[in-house]
Amino acid sequence: MSAAHLPALLGGLTLAACLGAAAVPRRALPGVAGAGTALVGAAGVACGVAALDRGIEPIELAGALPLAGLRLAADATSGLFLVLIGAVAVAAGIYTAGYAGRGHGSARTPLVLLPVFVAAMLAVPLAASVTTFLFFWELMALASLALVLAEQRRPAVREAGLAYAVMTHLGFVAVLVGLVVFAAAAGAEEFGGLGEAAAGLSPATRTAVFLCTVIGFGSKAGLVPLHAWLPRAHPEAPSQVSALMSAGMVNLGIYGVVRVDLDLLGPGPRWWGLALLAAGAATAVYGVLQAAVATDLKRLLAYSTSENMGLVCVALGVAALLRATAGNDEPTAAGAAAVVALTAAFVHLFGHAAFKCLGFLAAGSVLAATGRRDLDALGGLARRMPTTTTAFGIAALGACGLPLGCGFIGEWLLVQSLVHALPAGGTLVALVLPLTVGVVALTAGLGVAAMVKAFGVGFLARPRSEEAERAVEGGPAMAAGMGLAALACGVLAVAPAVLSPALGRVLPELPAVTGQGAGAVPAPDLDTVLRLPGTSGAMSPGLLAVGVAVGIVVALAATHWRARRRPAPLRDAPLWACGGAAPTARMQYTATSFAEPLQRVFDGILRPEVEFAVTPYPQSSYLVERASYRSRLRDVVESVFYRPVLRAISAAAAVVRRAHQGSIHAYLAYGALGLVVALLVAM
Amino acid sequence: MTSETYANLLHFAGGLLLLCTVGVVWRHQLGASVRLLAVQGAALAAIPLISGIYHEKAHLLAIAPVVLVLRAAVLPYLISRMVPPTARPPGGWTASAAPATPAAQADAGAPDGPTATRPGPAADVLAGSREPVPLISTSVTLLLSAALTVLAYALCRPIIALDPTADTRTAPAALAVIFIGLLALTTRRQAVSQVVGFLTLDNGIVALAFLLTSGVPLVVELGASLDLLLVVLVVAALTNRMRAAFGGTDIGELQELKE
Numbered sequence: 001m002s003a004a005h006l007p008a009l010l011g012g013l014t015l016a017a018c019l020g021a022a023a024v025p026r027r028a029l030p031g032v033a034g035a036g037t038a039l040v041g042a043a044g045v046a047c048g049v050a051a052l053d054r055g056i057e058p059i060e061l062a063g064a065l066p067l068a069g070l071r072l073a074a075d076a077t078s079g080l081f082l083v084l085i086g087a088v089a090v091a092a093g094i095y096t097a098g099y100a101g102r103g104h105g106s107a108r109t110p111l112v113l114l115p116v117f118v119a120a121m122l123a124v125p126l127a128a129s130v131t132t133f134l135f136f137w138e139l140m141a142l143a144s145l146a147l148v149l150a151e152q153r154r155p156a157v158r159e160a161g162l163a164y165a166v167m168t169h170l171g172f173v174a175v176l177v178g179l180v181v182f183a184a185a186a187g188a189e190e191f192g193g194l195g196e197a198a199a200g201l202s203p204a205t206r207t208a209v210f211l212c213t214v215i216g217f218g219s220k221a222g223l224v225p226l227h228a229w230l231p232r233a234h235p236e237a238p239s240q241v242s243a244l245m246s247a248g249m250v251n252l253g254i255y256g257v258v259r260v261d262l263d264l265l266g267p268g269p270r271w272w273g274l275a276l277l278a279a280g281a282a283t284a285v286y287g288v289l290q291a292a293v294a295t296d297l298k299r300l301l302a303y304s305t306s307e308n309m310g311l312v313c314v315a316l317g318v319a320a321l322l323r324a325t326a327g328n329d330e331p332t333a334a335g336a337a338a339v340v341a342l343t344a345a346f347v348h349l350f351g352h353a354a355f356k357c358l359g360f361l362a363a364g365s366v367l368a369a370t371g372r373r374d375l376d377a378l379g380g381l382a383r384r385m386p387t388t389t390t391a392f393g394i395a396a397l398g399a400c401g402l403p404l405g406c407g408f409i410g411e412w413l414l415v416q417s418l419v420h421a422l423p424a425g426g427t428l429v430a431l432v433l434p435l436t437v438g439v440v441a442l443t444a445g446l447g448v449a450a451m452v453k454a455f456g457v458g459f460l461a462r463p464r465s466e467e468a469e470r471a472v473e474g475g476p477a478m479a480a481g482m483g484l485a486a487l488a489c490g491v492l493a494v495a496p497a498v499l500s501p502a503l504g505r506v507l508p509e510l511p512a513v514t515g516q517g518a519g520a521v522p523a524p525d526l527d528t529v530l531r532l533p534g535t536s537g538a539m540s541p542g543l544l545a546v547g548v549a550v551g552i553v554v555a556l557a558a559t560h561w562r563a564r565r566r567p568a569p570l571r572d573a574p575l576w577a578c579g580g581a582a583p584t585a586r587m588q589y590t591a592t593s594f595a596e597p598l599q600r601v602f603d604g605i606l607r608p609e610v611e612f613a614v615t616p617y618p619q620s621s622y623l624v625e626r627a628s629y630r631s632r633l634r635d636v637v638e639s640v641f642y643r644p645v646l647r648a649i650s651a652a653a654a655v656v657r658r659a660h661q662g663s664i665h666a667y668l669a670y671g672a673l674g675l676v677v678a679l680l681v682a683m
Numbered sequence: 684m685t686s687e688t689y690a691n692l693l694h695f696a697g698g699l700l701l702l703c704t705v706g707v708v709w710r711h712q713l714g715a716s717v718r719l720l721a722v723q724g725a726a727l728a729a730i731p732l733i734s735g736i737y738h739e740k741a742h743l744l745a746i747a748p749v750v751l752v753l754r755a756a757v758l759p760y761l762i763s764r765m766v767p768p769t770a771r772p773p774g775g776w777t778a779s780a781a782p783a784t785p786a787a788q789a790d791a792g793a794p795d796g797p798t799a800t801r802p803g804p805a806a807d808v809l810a811g812s813r814e815p816v817p818l819i820s821t822s823v824t825l826l827l828s829a830a831l832t833v834l835a836y837a838l839c840r841p842i843i844a845l846d847p848t849a850d851t852r853t854a855p856a857a858l859a860v861i862f863i864g865l866l867a868l869t870t871r872r873q874a875v876s877q878v879v880g881f882l883t884l885d886n887g888i889v890a891l892a893f894l895l896t897s898g899v900p901l902v903v904e905l906g907a908s909l910d911l912l913l914v915v916l917v918v919a920a921l922t923n924r925m926r927a928a929f930g931g932t933d934i935g936e937l938q939e940l941k942e
Contacts, residue, residue, distance in 0.1 A: 665818060668865070672865035672866070683837075683838055
């Protein structure tokens with residue numbers, strides 16, 4: 001079977017999965033829908049591998065859409081994203097069979113739409129013309145909107161759906177305007193023609209296209225200040241949909257930036273890179289800060305998505321900035337660092353997809369077992385749900401960006417590119433890059449705090465609610481889905497070399513970042529030892545893992561040996577425990593109390609509404625009868641950026657409303673005047 | 684029929700159409716409006732008849748009686764039925780003779796001569812057979828009609844320049860009828876007067892279609908006529924409901940119906 005048949009296979013499988021899920025009896029529905037989704041995902045992975053290998057030749061489907069038709073093709077860059085999204089869909093699909101089987105999000109419509117959503121996500125990187133791209137982009141948005149609204153009986157879901165619908169369509173309008181302006185100015189509709197004509201466009205057109213598309217794609221990737229929908233919609237969706245959105249769909253925002261702004265529009269001025277860098281840095285810090293103080297498990301993960309997309313965007317911005325600095329005449333340190341930064345972006349996308357998919361699947365498992373997402377009401381799950389706890393632990397380690405976690409490699413590469421580019425650039429680079437290092441370091445630090453909170457408060461210690469006390473594991477299908485994602489996490493953490501051949505084919509396709517001619521830089525060598533081109537940085541996660549494993553084994557053996565030599569204790573007696581021998585769940589840290597110091601430090605940014613009231617006994621004001629603490633966090637960006645916009649829209653609507661009096665005569669007069677004016681204009 | 688006779692007859696029909704339309708916006712007594720509407724319908728029916736005889740087109744000759752029956756008889760009758768029997772003149776409007784001095788009566792608001800036993804103007808307004816104080820005064824309405832007629836002639840100049848025949852030269856009158864019909868729709872308060880305005884507008888549109896396309900296909904004309912009949916029937920039903928619910932048919936009272 002040739003590569004051209006793979007998209008057809010993808011479409012056929014989607015159709016079959018949909019029809020199957022629509023037709024089978026209720027009992028078999030979760031299994032069929034899950035298996036269908038996983039198969040569509042697998043077909044996507046196959047497409048991606050074929051595209052990475054040799055690319056998929058353009059396929060024209062002239063009759064599929066009126067006027068324009070569909071045009072599908074894939075190069076290695078598309079292939080990379082196809083593999084990424086396909087793999088997430090496989091894990092989420094397997095998980096769905098168990099999750100929906102336990103009565104969560106098991107209505108027929110969302111399950112029928114699940115394969116459609118996956119297929120639309122896979123078709124976006126396959127699109128090779130503006131019309132095709134926009135068609136699948138919108139299909140993806142609509143399918144995900146319907147999936148977010150799966151549990152539409154809860155008011156929070158409806159509110160999230162509304163916010164998502166508005167934001168995603170505003171983003172779509174921005175992308176639409178950008179691409180239509182691009183296509184009109186370039187006089188071409190296929191991506192190939194656009195790329196060839198881009199160099200001849202006027203700077204004003206290029207800038208307009210850049211700004212429109214970055215705003216549109218940025219809103220999909222959850223960049224501040226366009227992130228408002230993400231922490232609402234991702235937590236309220238059923239968990240496998242959260243995983244697909246947070247680990248799959250947001251990546252397509254990045255794909256859009258890479259495809260349109262870095263690939264097709266070609267090398268841009270320095271401020272493009274700076275703009276991406278600034279947006280990414282703001283997103284990373286703001287996202288991780290909100291994650292650190294969030295008490296809702298899925299909301300925390302959603303903010304963490306925003307944070308990681310911010311880091312990827314920082315990497316892309318650094319790459320574009322350094323490439324604009326480097327020039328194409330000779331190999332320079334800045335050029336080499338640009339390639340490392342781009343590699344960091346792609347590697348981090350993979351790492352993030354793996355740990356975020358796993359994180360949401362594990363959170364869904366907790367939700368299925370307890371019905372609670374509030375960290376303050378969880379705890380004590382480690383003994384009751386060991387598989388889920390292990391899975392979430394692996395995900396949290398990845399999200400921390402610490403060694404042996406799958407988020408580490410990407411962040412390490414990013415920091416390496418920032419550090420090694422320092423001597424290369426001029427004043428601007430010397431000023432911006434150290435600040436960026438600071439941003440990445442702050443993000444990593446706060447990320448650790450957020451994940452320690454999520455894992456420690458949510459899974460360890462004692463249960464804080466009856467639901468958490470009664471929690472039980474979810475079954476083999478859910479465990480299998482999580483296991484697959486955990487396996488991906490482990491492989492990416494220990495052996496990033498698996499990505500090496502793919503990156504070796506993707507990077508040369510983006511000469512706008514990797515440079516041309518003499519200035520071209522080869523892709524970094526992600527072998528057992530990571531070596532970076534043109535710099536002295538090197539690291540080996542595999543050897544590190546072996547070292548840590550050997551260390552643990554040695555330490556265990558040593559303690560075991562010491563324990564054997566020590567004489568057995570003579571008698572058991574209760575220890576003196578300072579009156580705390582029987583700790584209760586109320587004595588534990590909660591998510592709120594754990595995050596309270598951070599909330600204090602970042603009081604100026606987070607602006608929490610805190611109420612603290614102490615009620616003393618009537619006998620003495622020094623004896624406290626009761627103390628109540630209530631803190632509420634609002635998204636500051638929302639109140640700063642969104643309220644004025646909404647107020648302006650309301651004011652404009654009030655002006656229009658003045659013409660809208662409800663008088664039939666006035667409406668008739670408008671119609672008559674309109675006719676006369678139209679006739680006058682036509683004359 | 685010579686081409687000169689044809690042009691004269693066509694111009695005459697168009698002029699009658701326009702004159703009746705001006706009369707419709709001038710008169711506030713519903714009876715007069717309905718009579719004028721009937722004459723207007725007859726003038727409209729004359730257009731396909733004349734055109735059919737001159738161009739020797741059978742389907743136009745077939746359309747003409749349909750238009751005549753519908754617009755000169757059926758629709759005026761239906762409109763007169765929209766007013767309750769107590770507010771109608773004893774012999775019916777279409778049967779009674781035209782008042783001797785309509786202008787003086789409309790301005791003074793005096794009861795019609797032959798029907799002196801009928802209730803006064805205030806009761807007529809309540810029953811829906813007479814316009815209350817109009818949104819703009821009669822003289823302003825007539826001035827606006829004149830301005831709209833001039834505008835219609837100005838707008839049609841390119842069309843006449845394109846194909847200077849008797850048909851296109853009559854087209855401005857039809858366009859003026861459309862404009863004046865819209866004016867009547869915009870300024871009238873009673874639901875019944877609204878229907879009259881709407882029918883005037885539709886007569887103008889049909890006349891324009893006959894004149895500019897030299898013959899609408901029979902099917903299209905029949906479909907449009909059926910639509911019109913349904914519209915009038917539905918509005919008649921709605922008017923009765925309005926009268927039952929609010930005690931009047933002043934659509935100015937429907938202000939609160941906005942969302």
